[in-house]
Amino acid sequence: MSDTPFGFGLPPEEPDDGDEGKKKDPQSGGGQGPANPFGFGGMPGAGGFGGPGADNPLAAMFGSLNPSDLGAAFQQLGQMLSYEGGPVNWDMAKQIARQTVSQGTADGTKDASVGPAERNAVQEAVRLADLWLDDATSLPSGAASAVAWSRAEWVEATLPAWKELVDPVAERVGTAMGDVLPEEMQAMAGPLIGMMRSMGGAMFGTQIGQAVGVLAGEVFGSTDIGLPLGPAGKATLLPVNIEAFGKDLGVPKEEVRLYLALREAAHQRLFAHVPWLRSHLFGAVDGYARGIKVDTAKLEDVVGQFDPQNPEQLQDALQQGMFQPEDTPEQKTALARLETALALVEGWVDAVVHAAAKPRLSSADALRETLRRRRASGGPAEQTFATLIGLELRPRRLRDASRLWASLTDARGVDGRDAVWAHPDMLPTASDLDDPDGFVHREQLDFSELDKMLGEAADKPDLKKKDDSSADAEDTKDTDKGDDTE
Template sequence: MADPPFGFSAGDDPERDKRDKDPRSGPGDPFGLGFGGAEFDMSQLGQIFTRLGEMFSGAGTVLAGGTASGPVNYDLARKLATSQVGFVAPIGENTKSAINDAVRLAETWLDGATALPAGTVRAEAWTPTDWVNNTLDTWKRLCDPVAQQVSTVWVSALPDEAKSMAGPLVAVMTQMGGMAFGSQLGEALGKLSQEVLTSTDIGLPLGPKGVAALLPGAIEELSKGLEQPRSEVLTFLAAREAAHHRLFGHVPWLASQLLNAVESFARGMKVDMSGLEELAQKFNPAMLADPSQLEQLLNQGAFEPQVTPEQTAALERLETLLALIEGWVQTVVGDALGDRIPGTAALSEMLRRRRATGGPAEQTFATLVGLQLRPRKMREAADLWQRLTQAVGADARDRVWQHPDLLPSAEDLDQPAAFIDRVIAGDTSDLDSAIEKAIADLEKDPDSDDSGQ
């Protein structure tokens, strides 16, 4: 399991233990605000709403008139991310032209290495701010399921009398939760935007369909530590970006299956309510005298994520699919560039290690979604695709992407010979079984009966 998302805590918290020993934080003061076990004093309402007003006034400065909706305040996330990036000089025309030329050259070379046609409609050079703006819609889809659960689960755990006492403050606290999540998302995306190299750098189609986007600032920084010339690094990354778009553009089920798998994993997360239930029994609206305590609560282990067996299986399927995508891209790019750019193999190995060791992209994704987006079997997948290419050729290799049931399984990555033998023999039993199952499901569907009789 990856780092828990949105400030979950799965281990001991020394700071929390220290707070537990604070004499101001007695058994009746679970939030450490110094109210002890005393009854809530209605005269404190003025102070509470004054502090709330100050908080929302400060947030309004960042939001600049934006509105919050859903479990995450994405207006806040966007503005925090872009403010963290700060001023970025516009990308020069020469750089834009170089990126466009690199993508066009890569597409030409890829034509000889794969049967899948070009999937890019245009090439763009992005600043970190462009990356934030062009990928935020996809991040919404990835983050909403787990954030929705976290933002509502604490309310459902409150006893009825506590809900009644909280009254309208529940809605305010829910909004505060959206702001807390938006703040964390904004900080993470702001950091990540300055380190990603392309729109498909983490293996998911984050940007607009058909747009091959490269980030020249991050590529420049990467090139400083490499032996290969910057032009070769740029062409290599352009080829990887273009290869990803060939898959996502011409394998119609691939992008949706990837994103659905991440969504399902996040939505299926179970939360250990034991810590929260203890806090809920001692709920006191006076905690709102210091609204920042809500964000501290989210960071201090009140929620404990639990991985279910279904999630474990889903994670293995997702990791296998990511490995197959990355392995295919590595194989195709290697075939297309290998004789033209001598450093292709070294650059591929550098990126593989970057992914395998959990670079900034993987760490950020794990923090936000609770999922370790790491294709652990990428080397095995690349080896399978290479061996399959040698055995049946690029056209037959790429026909495997026609249906998800034709793809290699996790077991096939461990023992590729049997899978290659099946492809050589033209075995489509998996696809036939899927078609038969679909037909059987339709026949069982009462809506498919002839209603005209």
């Protein structure tokens, strides 16, 4: 996990390549912006108009900002101060995410529109994946359609889900900003608190936009982090990311695409046919977020010393760790619930995809292990969760959950394994992931005892005859009573 629980920091600055590093109009989709998307950089006297040491008050405010960027800087500052929406400025988040996507990934891969050939290849891969999965799970297909997205399209389509995930955390911060001052001072400080909240929404929007933009350059579909981020029923693959992922693996790209299509299609089946699962997962995230506390002492210091001419001050406070998870039994329970739920989803997908791919793809084992290591080494999914809600998934939980689902398959078959998803109370717990074989053995005994009891009851004709005789006697007695009454 990062040094700050939420990892709220700007990405490393790119080397200064002269004009290549200039920020361009975000609407143009081109150019490489500065590391700070608001354009506020440098220290007083660092340069700007007139060069180093110029006697210019704007240079002290905006540092080394190029004159051509002045309009954009004031425009973004105005957006920060005028925002009156929810706890996160999602318009800004979308703008930053798209700008991040347009810059390309660290390996130089640029986003590109998806062509007809790639769309057809994705549709064919998802169709074949669904056929293979029919033998590996009792859950029917959950994909009404298969789509191929660019990174920018992924950003647009998943932002509603990110909003649902992140707003609970950001809301706590906004509430804390209004609570740090004594009640008698809050009315007097209303404009300042409003400004702080507006800038807080912009800062959250910036950080989330950067995180989502970076993630868009890494994911393969709409379910990579174990949550349904895209529209229901749409199996999604990102051809540009799959191409970049597979180029150094030594595996035919068709097999890479098909294996990732299996994972996406398996997720879609689970989320489509376990109707309570989405709300269970998002509820676990919300429950964890409710246990986040804000360092009010640090926030009071920020509010007391806040300088409207230094909008990066709030950014610095975010970077220095203003948010901490509560170290309480309730918060630990919420964390365990969330980690376990996500591990069970990912473990089930891992087990089902392996069962479907192993007999058919020679590269199945290698691809499975590559993806597992990618997750264990702190891949984009874990980093994004750590950035947005202070949570970094435990990689070992995935292997434990996969082993549990495989053991359930051996003990009860595919139908018996998938029946565990019938109700959240039937799911394994965190302690069950520590002892998968114990869970399977215990559950098997419980079901066996139940079957035995039901079977014994059905095989006792004397008992049934006795029950019938008793019932007849009761009827006769009731009839006699009726006659006496009359």
